[in-house]
Amino acid sequence: METGIAGETVAGTEPDPGKRDMAAIRKLLGTSRMRVWLRRLIKAVCIAVLIPLVLTILYIPSFVHPVSTLMLKDLVTLTGYDRQWVALEDVAPVMRRSVIMSEDGQFCRHHGVDLGELRGEFKDLVAGKPVRGASTIPMQTVKNLYLWNGRSFLRKALELPLAVYFDLVVPKDRILEIYLNIAEWGPNIYGIEAAAQHYFGVSAKKLSARQAALLTVALPNPIARNPTKAKAGLRSLARIVERRASRAGAYVGCVQ
Numbered sequence: 001m002e003t004g005i006a007g008e009t010v011a012g013t014e015p016d017p018g019k020r021d022m023a024a025i026r027k028l029l030g031t032s033r034m035r036v037w038l039r040r041l042i043k044a045v046c047i048a049v050l051i052p053l054v055l056t057i058l059y060i061p062s063f064v065h066p067v068s069t070l071m072l073k074d075l076v077t078l079t080g081y082d083r084q085w086v087a088l089e090d091v092a093p094v095m096r097r098s099v100i101m102s103e104d105g106q107f108c109r110h111h112g113v114d115l116g117e118l119r120g121e122f123k124d125l126v127a128g129k130p131v132r133g134a135s136t137i138p139m140q141t142v143k144n145l146y147l148w149n150g151r152s153f154l155r156k157a158l159e160l161p162l163a164v165y166f167d168l169v170v171p172k173d174r175i176l177e178i179y180l181n182i183a184e185w186g187p188n189i190y191g192i193e194a195a196a197q198h199y200f201g202v203s204a205k206k207l208s209a210r211q212a213a214l215l216t217v218a219l220p221n222p223i224a225r226n227p228t229k230a231k232a233g234l235r236s237l238a239r240i241v242e243r244r245a246s247r248a249g250a251y252v253g254c255v256q
Contacts, residue, residue, distance in 0.1 A: 052146040052162055056169050059145075059178065062087065068144040068182040071190055082198065083190040088177040088255065091192055091204045094245055095212040096176065097252050101244040102216045104137040107176075108254035112138040112167030113160055138163040141179045172254040180204075184222045185215065199227045209245065213238040 059066050065085045074081040088096070100107045106114050117134035135143070142162040147155050167175065185195035192204045192215070200211050207215070214227035217237045225234060 052142070053165065055145070056166055060170055060174060062174065062177070066145055066178055066182060068184075068190065069146070069148060070144070070184055071182070074188055079188060081188040081190055082194040083181070084193040084197075085181050085191065086193040086204050088173055088180070091177075091180060092207040092212060093256070094209045095180075095192060095204060095207050095215070096255055097245040097248040098209075098212040098216040098241050099180065099219070100137070100176070100252050100255070101248050102241045103135075103140070103219065105251055107137050108172060108251060110136060110167075112136065112163040112165070135159075136163060137179050138167045138175055141175060141182070142166050144182050144184075145178075176255050183219060185218060186222050186226070189222075195227075209242050210238070213242040213245065216241050 055066075058064060067083075071081050071083065104114070106116075114134060114136050117136075120134065139159050143149075143155070143159055146162060147158060170178075181191040181193075183192070184190055185192075186198065189195055189198055195215055196202055196204045196207055196211070199215065200207065202211070211227070214230055214234075217230070217234055218225040218227045230238065
């Protein structure tokens with residue numbers, strides 16, 4: 001309180017010390033809560049980054065049979081799935097060639113990401129043209145193992161470094177083995193062995209060139225594309241894949 005000119009007291013010219021202290025405490029508590037939430041967020045991001053890095057190393061041994069995020073979803077929703085793991089040497093060579101020549105022709109030469117295809121995709125995007133697929137087998141593998149379906153810049157931004165790391169750590173033949181065993185080939189059908197038996201009644205080792213090509217062209221849209229009920233366009237595409245597979249040569253040298 002202050003004394004006025006006439007000796008009268010003037011109230012309220014200074015803030016109440018109690019209120020001032022309470023405001024400071026509230027501000028401090030708000031800052032503290034923000035710091036707590038920020039620390040939690042940083043920890044969550046670090047864990048999210050570390051999980052695929054650690055799992056990738058754990059997936060290197062051949063006795064480990066990874067599952068995809070779609071397979072986990074089927075388990076959680078109690079729909080179940082059909083997947084029979086098969087070693088790469090028990091997959092028909094023509095199936096290996098078909099997948100590589102159709103999905104990732106530079107598989108044996110790049111380091112997880114095909115920069116040429118990626119540049120082409122970026123140019124198409126800038127020009128407003130339909131974006132062509134530039135996902136390599138390592139990119140598709142990490143997407144299936146750690147990420148989600150659907151196009152998004154966030155997923156692609158995560159996919160690229162994960163694919164480079166995956167290709168660096170995991171041998172090429174093991175990458176292809178994992179890919180062929182977690183790829184979706186129809187509703188609740190995962191892996192080449194389950195697909196070969198479901199559609200053609202044979203094991204993956206016994207697939208013919210034509211059957212391998214039909215299974216390969218179903219990969220981009222496995223729910224809509226049935227290898228045994230392929231329409232004219234899909235059959236024509238399968239013939240192209242079959243020809244490419246027969247001329248694969250050095251393109252598949254890393255998995256022969």
